[in-house]
Amino acid sequence: MPSDPTILAFDTSAAHCAAALLSGGRIIASDHVDMPRGQAEALFPLLEGVLGDGGMTWGDLNGVGVGVGPGNFTGIRISVSSARGLALSLGVPAIGVSALEAQAAGIDRVVVSTRAAPRDGLYFQIIGGGETTTPILCDLDTLPPIPARAEPVCIGARARDIAVLCGGTVGHPRYSLTEATARLAAARLHSVTDRPKPLYIRPADAAPARDAGPVLL
Amino acid sequence: MDQTITILGIESSCDDSAAAVVRREGDARHILSSVVLGQTDLHAQFGGVVPEIAARAHTEKLDHVIEHALTEARVKLTDLDAVAVTAGPGLIGGVMSGVMYAKAIAVGAQLPLIGVNHLAGHALTPRLTDALPYPYLLLLVSGGHCQFLIVQGCDAFDRLGGTIDDSPGEAFDKTARLIGLPQPGGPEVERVAEGADPDRFKFPRPLLDRPGCDMSFSGLKTAVLRARDDCVAANDGLTQQDQADLAAGFQAAVRDVLAEKSRRAIETYLAMKPVKPSFAVAGGVAANMTIRAELECVSANSGVGFTAPPLALCTDNAAMIAWAGLEQFEAGKRDGLDLSPLPRWPLDHRQAPMLGSGRKGAKA
Numbered sequence: 099m100p101s102d103p104t105i106l107a108f109d110t111s112a113a114h115c116a117a118a119l120l121s122g123g124r125i126i127a128s129d130h131v132d133m134p135r136g137q138a139e140a141l142f143p144l145l146e147g148v149l150g151d152g153g154m155t156w157g158d159l160n161g162v163g164v165g166v167g168p169g170n171f172t173g174i175r176i177s178v179s180s181a182r183g184l185a186l187s188l189g190v191p192a193i194g195v196s197a198l199e200a201q202a203a204g205i206d207r208v209v210v211s212t213r214a215a216p217r218d219g220l221y222f223q224i225i226g227g228g229e230t231t232t233p234i235l236c237d238l239d240t241l242p243p244i245p246a247r248a249e250p251v252c253i254g255a256r257a258r259d260i261a262v263l264c265g266g267t268v269g270h271p272r273y274s275l276t277e278a279t280a281r282l283a284a285a286r287l288h289s290v291t292d293r294p295k296p297l298y299i300r301p302a303d304a305a306p307a308r309d310a311g312p313v314l315l
Numbered sequence: 316m317d318q319t320i321t322i323l324g325i326e327s328s329c330d331d332s333a334a335a336v337v338r339r340e341g342d343a344r345h346i347l348s349s350v351v352l353g354q355t356d357l358h359a360q361f362g363g364v365v366p367e368i369a370a371r372a373h374t375e376k377l378d379h380v381i382e383h384a385l386t387e388a389r390v391k392l393t394d395l396d397a398v399a400v401t402a403g404p405g406l407i408g409g410v411m412s413g414v415m416y417a418k419a420i421a422v423g424a425q426l427p428l429i430g431v432n433h434l435a436g437h438a439l440t441p442r443l444t445d446a447l448p449y450p451y452l453l454l455l456v457s458g459g460h461c462q463f464l465i466v467q468g469c470d471a472f473d474r475l476g477g478t479i480d481d482s483p484g485e486a487f488d489k490t491a492r493l494i495g496l497p498q499p500g501g502p503e504v505e506r507v508a509e510g511a512d513p514d515r516f517k518f519p520r521p522l523l524d525r526p527g528c529d530m531s532f533s534g535l536k537t538a539v540l541r542a543r544d545d546c547v548a549a550n551d552g553l554t555q556q557d558q559a560d561l562a563a564g565f566q567a568a569v570r571d572v573l574a575e576k577s578r579r580a581i582e583t584y585l586a587m588k589p590v591k592p593s594f595a596v597a598g599g600v601a602a603n604m605t606i607r608a609e610l611e612c613v614s615a616n617s618g619v620g621f622t623a624p625p626l627a628l629c630t631d632n633a634a635m636i637a638w639a640g641l642e643q644f645e646a647g648k649r650d651g652l653d654l655s656p657l658p659r660w661p662l663d664h665r666q667a668p669m670l671g672s673g674r675k676g677a678k679a
Contacts, residue, residue, distance in 0.1 A: 138411050142418045142652035156422055171367065172408060175374045179415035182378045186416075187392060187423025295375060302371060307362025311495040312543060313552035 103287055104158055107280035108145060108180070109165030110137040110173040111197055117145050118276035119152040120163075120284055125277050127152035137176050159190055163283025165275060166194040167297040168213055168221040168233065174296040181294050193283035194294025198223040198233055200278035201253045201271045210244055210266060212254035220255055221299055235299050238263075321347075321390060322644065323398045323420070324637025325381065327373040327413035328405025328433045329458070330354040330364045333633035334381040336388035336395075337443070339641055344443055347388030349627070349634040350380050355499065362492055370408025377416050384633070392424035399640020402430030402650075403657030405459075410656040418652055429640040430650045434662045436635035438466050441595040441622045443638040448591055452584040452619075454577060454610070457598030458484030458499075463528045463580040464662060465587070469642035474663040475580050476528025479670065483569050483600045486532040490539050490565045494558045504562045505603050511559035513567035516542045520571050528580045529669075530572055539565050566605055574609045581617045595622040601629045 108117040115137045118128035127148045133140060149155060164181035167174040178194070185192035198221060202209035208227035212220045215235055222241065223233040227248055236242065244250060244264035251269035252261040261268045273281065319340045326333040335349040354372050358364050385391065400417035403410050414430070421428040437455050441447040452475075453464045461484075462477030481489075484501060491500025496507065518538050521531040539561060546557040581594060594614045601607060601623055614621035628635060661677050670677065 138414060139653045139655050141415070142422060146422070146652065171370075172411065175370060175408065175412050176415055179374050179377065179412040180419045182374075183416040183419025184423050186378050186381060187420040293375075293378065296371070298371070302365060302367040304361050304365040304368055306360050307492070311492060312547050314495045314558070315550060315552040315554045 103160035103284050104154065105161050105163050105280045105284045105287070106145065106149065106159050107163030107165075107195075107276045107283055108141065108177055109197070109275050109279060110141060110177045111165045111167045111169030112173065113170075115140045115144050116274075116276045117148045118274065118280045119148050119154065120277070120280035121152065121154070125280065128274070128276060130274070130276070137173055141176060141180060156188060159188060161190050161283060161287045162188075162192040163279045164192055164194055164294050165200065165279050166196055166294055168215070168299045169197060171296070171298060174298070178294050178296050185293070191287060191290065192294050193286050193290050195279040195282045196233065196297050197275060198254075199225060199282060200273070200275050202226060203278035203282055204272035205251060205269065208245070208248035208250045209269070210250045210252045210260055210264065212252070212256060212260065214255040215300070224250070233297065233299055320396050320641055320644065321394055322637045322641045323381070323384070323395050324431075324633040324635070324640055325377065325398070325400040325413045325417050326433070326436070326631060326633040326636045327377060327409040328401045328403070329409065329631055330358060330369050331631040332373050332376040332380045333631065334377070334384035335633035335637045336384055336390055337634055337637035337641060342446070344446070344638070346443075346634045347390065348384045349632055350384045350387065351632050352376055352380050359498065362498060363488065364406070366406045366408055369406055370412060373409045373412040377412060381416065381420070392420065392426070395424065395426055397427040397429055397640060397644045399429040399431050399636050399644070401433045401436065401636050402654055403433065403660040405433055405658070407656060407658040410658070414654060414656040418654065422652065427644065428650045428652070428654060429643055429648055430654045431636050431639045431643065432660050432662060433636070434460060435470070435472070436639045437597040438464060438472060438662065439469060439639045439642060440597050440624045440628050440635045441593075442642070443635065444624045444628060445622045447593050447595060447622060450587065450589055451593040451595055452580055454573065454580070454594070454596045455598045456483055456573065456596065456600040458482060458488065460598065461530060461532075463576070465584055469639065469646055470648070472662040474666055475583055476530070476576065477669060478530045478532060480531050480533040481536065483532055483573070484598070486536050486565075486569065487600065489536050490562065493540055493543050494561050495553060496558075501599060501603060504566060505605065507559045508563035508566045508605070511556075511563035513563040515560040516564040518542070518564050518568040520568055520575070523572065523575055528576050528583070530576055532569070535565065535568055566603070570606050570609045573606060574613050577610055577613050578617070581613070581619055585617070585619070592619040593622060594619045597624060597629060599630045602626045
């Protein structure tokens, strides 16, 4: 396998359909279309378009990078199912990359990475500098402690508010979501063996049955 | 036709993740593999299938199930002629996951893609198992659907009638919950009903007084609830005998309605003068032996051949999707990579909708 692998990365974890093709260490084609729905229909035509723009075919890929969220549940599943299907049919690895990691990619500092969750919530993770935490769901009032000595860079939803609260600065992602996903997938191509899984963070909305049923004698 | 055709089928429209490989060699039909991974345990505490939980499971199980089906069939993706997938109707999260897997396999293995209607899968199963000639009469009776169809071709269905509210499968599940039995309710109700008294409770036979083949099962559920409440009030709980008699009475009511409506559907069908008159039953409720036996009886009395697929092909599976895909592939059907997963997709699109409306469209 080449040291600079060819990776197709894609993401539908929010109201968009996006892809980037990494080859020879640089992005040779990409596309991003905003859409509130319709990703299931749009994704594969868009991927074929990006491959074509880069002068590549499916058989040229060394791996697939996929955005696993957190974000829209249905959107995440569209991409993860596609990536796992491609791994099966192409015989190449599919690598899951979280949007929180992707935002922090290529930034050599401690990053407080956040993404908007429903009902004013935040998906939250501290990344880098030996401080990396597990991604969680919280809100501005329930932020976990952020080490101020790390002088964190805050990136993502409510970054300005979080920076004020933790004495950090506001930063911006170095790469687009799909470029970061492609670069992180390339870096992990030979080390990751797990199949990509959605990063839901929130449990499924489901309440146990209310009607308990009759007493059986 | 001497040509050999091999199709991979994928099904994920409810709570079974399934994949199968089906091959036709001349007149011979082979199910090379049919793998079904259920989710009963995941949904048990919720008293029914939770769509979000089902969708999560399909996304992380389908590739394993597909690999298993290919291995068991001893075929590689390059041996396939096409990939067929349930594109609806069903729980949309699961359907979507299956459709994306199928698209990924189609592009990666350079195979044609065929989106199959889940109901067409059930409806065409008698052709996989018994090579039934068109046109045949079909009673499709499952957890989500109940309708009489004249199957004219692999993509041509005439609906004679159907339920105007709930499906019998849904009513079986609800009855099981009401009388303290676990899910899925169909086999449980059948099990406890055995040997019990079906006449102790007088349950209604809805819509038998009306002409035509339309059915209703929601009032029957209410009648079971009332009868159960009476039993509970009398003894501060439900005895085993109550439970068994309620199950038997309910099952007999469903049996009688399906039998009488089948009689009428057969009459309409015979007026078409089919060359080899055949009545087939498909869907999960067709696994109920009491109902099956009665329908067989109705069929015999009308001089019509009766077909019911083996139990494993009555409940959800991917062999039926692969087979329907195979027939449609031979008929020239191909779908593009923009294939839409559909929550609703009536089989007979020429008739006015009888159930469901609004943004999602007609259910049946």
